[in-house]
Amino acid sequence: xxxxxxxxxxxxxxxxxxxxxxxxxxxxxxxxxxxxxxxxxxxxxxxxxxxxxxxxxxxxxxxxxxxxxxxxxxxxxxxxxxxxxxxxxxxxxxxxxxxxxxxxxxxxxxxxxxxxxxxxxxxxxxxxxxxxxxxxxxxxxxxxxxxxxxxxxxxxxxxxxxxxxxxxxxxxxxxxxxxxxxxxxxxxxxxxxxxxxxxxxxxxxxxxxxxxxxxxxxxxxxxxxxxxxxxxxxxxxxxxxxxxxxxxxxxxxxxxxxxxxxxxxxxxxxxxxxxxxxxxxxxxxxxxxxxxxxxxxxxxxxxxxxxxxxxxxxxxxxxxxxxxxxxxxxxxxxxxxxxxxxxxxxxxxxxxxxxxxxxxxxxxxxxxxxxxxxxxxxxxxxxxxxxxxxxxxxxxxxxxxxxxxxxxxxxxxxxxxxxxxxxxxxxxxxxxxxxxxxxxxxxxxxxxxxxxxxxxxxxxxxxxxxxxxxxxxxxxxxxxxxxxxxxxxx
Amino acid sequence: xxxxxxxxxxxxxxxxxxxxxxxxxxxxxxxxxxxxxxxxxxxxxxxxxxxxxxxxxxxxxxxxxxxxxxxxxxxxxxxxxxxxxxxxxxxxxxxxxxxxxx
Numbered sequence: 001x002x003x004x005x006x007x008x009x010x011x012x013x014x015x016x017x018x019x020x021x022x023x024x025x026x027x028x029x030x031x032x033x034x035x036x037x038x039x040x041x042x043x044x045x046x047x048x049x050x051x052x053x054x055x056x057x058x059x060x061x062x063x064x065x066x067x068x069x070x071x072x073x074x075x076x077x078x079x080x081x082x083x084x085x086x087x088x089x090x091x092x093x094x095x096x097x098x099x100x101x102x103x104x105x106x107x108x109x110x111x112x113x114x115x116x117x118x119x120x121x122x123x124x125x126x127x128x129x130x131x132x133x134x135x136x137x138x139x140x141x142x143x144x145x146x147x148x149x150x151x152x153x154x155x156x157x158x159x160x161x162x163x164x165x166x167x168x169x170x171x172x173x174x175x176x177x178x179x180x181x182x183x184x185x186x187x188x189x190x191x192x193x194x195x196x197x198x199x200x201x202x203x204x205x206x207x208x209x210x211x212x213x214x215x216x217x218x219x220x221x222x223x224x225x226x227x228x229x230x231x232x233x234x235x236x237x238x239x240x241x242x243x244x245x246x247x248x249x250x251x252x253x254x255x256x257x258x259x260x261x262x263x264x265x266x267x268x269x270x271x272x273x274x275x276x277x278x279x280x281x282x283x284x285x286x287x288x289x290x291x292x293x294x295x296x297x298x299x300x301x302x303x304x305x306x307x308x309x310x311x312x313x314x315x316x317x318x319x320x321x322x323x324x325x326x327x328x329x330x331x332x333x334x335x336x337x338x339x340x341x342x343x344x345x346x347x348x349x350x351x352x353x354x355x356x357x358x359x360x361x362x363x364x365x366x367x368x369x370x371x372x373x374x375x376x377x378x379x380x381x382x383x384x385x386x387x388x389x390x391x392x393x394x395x396x397x398x399x400x401x402x403x404x405x406x407x408x409x410x411x412x413x414x415x416x417x418x419x420x421x422x423x424x425x426x427x428x429x430x431x432x433x434x435x436x437x438x439x440x441x442x443x444x445x446x447x448x449x450x451x452x453x454x455x456x457x458x459x460x461x462x463x464x465x466x467x468x469x470x471x472x473x474x475x476x477x478x479x480x481x482x483x484x485x486x487x488x489x490x
Numbered sequence: 491x492x493x494x495x496x497x498x499x500x501x502x503x504x505x506x507x508x509x510x511x512x513x514x515x516x517x518x519x520x521x522x523x524x525x526x527x528x529x530x531x532x533x534x535x536x537x538x539x540x541x542x543x544x545x546x547x548x549x550x551x552x553x554x555x556x557x558x559x560x561x562x563x564x565x566x567x568x569x570x571x572x573x574x575x576x577x578x579x580x581x582x583x584x585x586x587x588x589x590x591x592x
Contacts, residue, residue, distance in 0.1 A: 135553060142560045149567045153574065162575045163587050169568050170523055174514065177530035180557060181507055184537030184550075188500065191545040193553070238590040 012072070019070040019078045022061050022086065026123040029053035030116050037112045047101050050115040054094040054122070061087050074194045075136040080487035082130040084334060085261045089129065092253050092341050093122040098462040099349045100246040102455045106357040107155060114154055121147035121250065125258035132269070134183045134193035137262060141226070144255055145172045151250070152243040164242020171225060171235040179222025185215030195269040202270055216278070226259045229315050230288040240308035245360050248304060249348035252311050253341045260318055264333055273325045282323050286415060289316030290422040297429050304362040306429055307347060310388060313422055314340055320419055321403040324410035327489065332406040334484045339387070339399035339473060346466040347384040350377060353459050367433065369441025378437045380467050385430040387470055390423045395473035499540030506533035520575070520582050524568050531561045
């Protein structure tokens with residue numbers, strides 16, 4: 001580490017150590033599970049260890065008093081923004097662990113390793129949100145992606161899981177290569193891989209040097225692939241469809257969220273808003289993502305694929321907030337991520353509880369007449385879908401409102417208008433799922449669930465908590481706003 | 491002794507990267523697709539080493555070691571997945587594996 005630091009003396013203080021303890025906890029949890037599997041395979045024990053370590057990590061992060069801004073030269077920065085998202089990722093991973101238990105309990109395959117991969121992927125995403133150097137960025141991203149390859153193909157007896165795994169592997173490796181080449185070009189130009197030093201190299205230029213433009217372009221292609229924005233969106237639907245449901249929601253939330261945060265941090269640091277070319281590129285990507293995501297979602301017959309395409313358009317919405325910039329823009333990104341995480345985990349969580357041991361509940365037939373069979377489940381699923389559509393009283397609405405406010409403040413009228421048009425288009429396919437759920441059903445041909453109800457109890461509690469969070473954020477958003485503002489500007 | 495200009499190294503890296511990219515796009519055998527990705531990753535590695543030597547810093551080489559490590563991890567997972575696929579489909583053709591449409 002010493003020589004990465006631009007010849008500065010590296011001294012790690014007690015505060016620095018306290019700051020990186022959350023990363024240690026995740027790492028040691030993974031090792032602990034590994035040993036625990038070696039001693040005896042027990043799904044319940046592994047599950048409890050995973051949940052407890054994620055919870056302990058979150059509690060540590062929230063309660064232990066560390067200085068508002070800690071920097072570990074040259075790799076990590078622990079500011080309020082990073083810590084907020086660190087916590088958000090931990091909580092999301094915890095909710096996903098809770099939902100995974102019932103899902104994996106009914107499968108034949110070995111289930112225990114899944115939790116190691118889940119924790120490692122979480123570690124990768126957490127590293128991403130606090131990194132301020134290309135090395136930590138790269139390591140975080142690869143820990144995340146390599147764990148995800150195996151998580152996607154985890155249920156290996158299923159037909160589509162290999163296909164999804166290999167597709168994701170080729171796409172992710174391909175995009176990593178682009179990102180690395182971009183980083184190398186940036187390093188070649190600026191002589192540093194640290195965001196701050198790159199920024200200070202670029203500061204005197206009013207126009208970017210040519211190699212720097214190429215480097216940034218490659219880097220953004222890589223990030224675009226990972227985020228799944230148009231024109232790099234072709235893998236999203238297939239991977240969403242082939243992956244097990246908890247993994248799908250992991251990709252949709254933790255993996256994409258971590259990269260969004262990283263993008264925001266990098267872009268703010270190099271002050272990207274002053275370069276017209278970058279802003280134009282991002283605006284085009286945002287507009288294309290919103291339209292293409294929504295229009296393709298309209299044609300799908302599979303709920304997972306609908307949610308996949310809708311996630312493309314949601315990334316477009318986030319880019320609008322990101323482009324608006326300023327403090328309101330960052331707040332909007334953070335707030336929208338919270339709302340989006342709650343909603344997405346909730347929606348996929350409902351599908352998880354509907355799945356049986358053979359396959360995931362992903363077709364329209366699986367939810368047809370759900371209002372008559374399981375009214376509560378159907379009502380919660382509708383609430384989640386309406387939140388994704390941005391209907392008032394839900395978290396999604398406030399998030400979208402926040403983005404519109406940020407966009408108006410940043411004078412991005414075109415983007416704001418397109419966002420509003422698109423949330424109207426989006427409403428259509430969410431309502432379609434709800435109307436299918438309320439159709440009268442003739443005969444039940446699906447086998448009833450055979451698991452003990454106690455297994456579903458955990459999923460039920462998690463989903464109940466998500467619903468409460470959904471409406472709480474939707475009706476009283478000011479608490480969350482104050483928290484975000486306090487953390488970001490402290 | 492003449493020193494090779496840093497641009498030459500960068501050009502070499504770009505040529506390798508393009509070769510990898512083109513072969514990834516035209517190959518249909520998954521093993522070859524994996525190899526193409528490796529070529530692209532190593533091209534990025536060369537670019538890092540060139541940049542590191544331009545600035546007389548070891549950072550570029552450090553990054554190269556990281557890239558090697560990550561590429562090894564990626565290939566091991568990738569080959570495991572390819573084995574799985576071969577078991578199920580008895581082919582390595584990526585078009586044959588492309589079943590999901592939408």
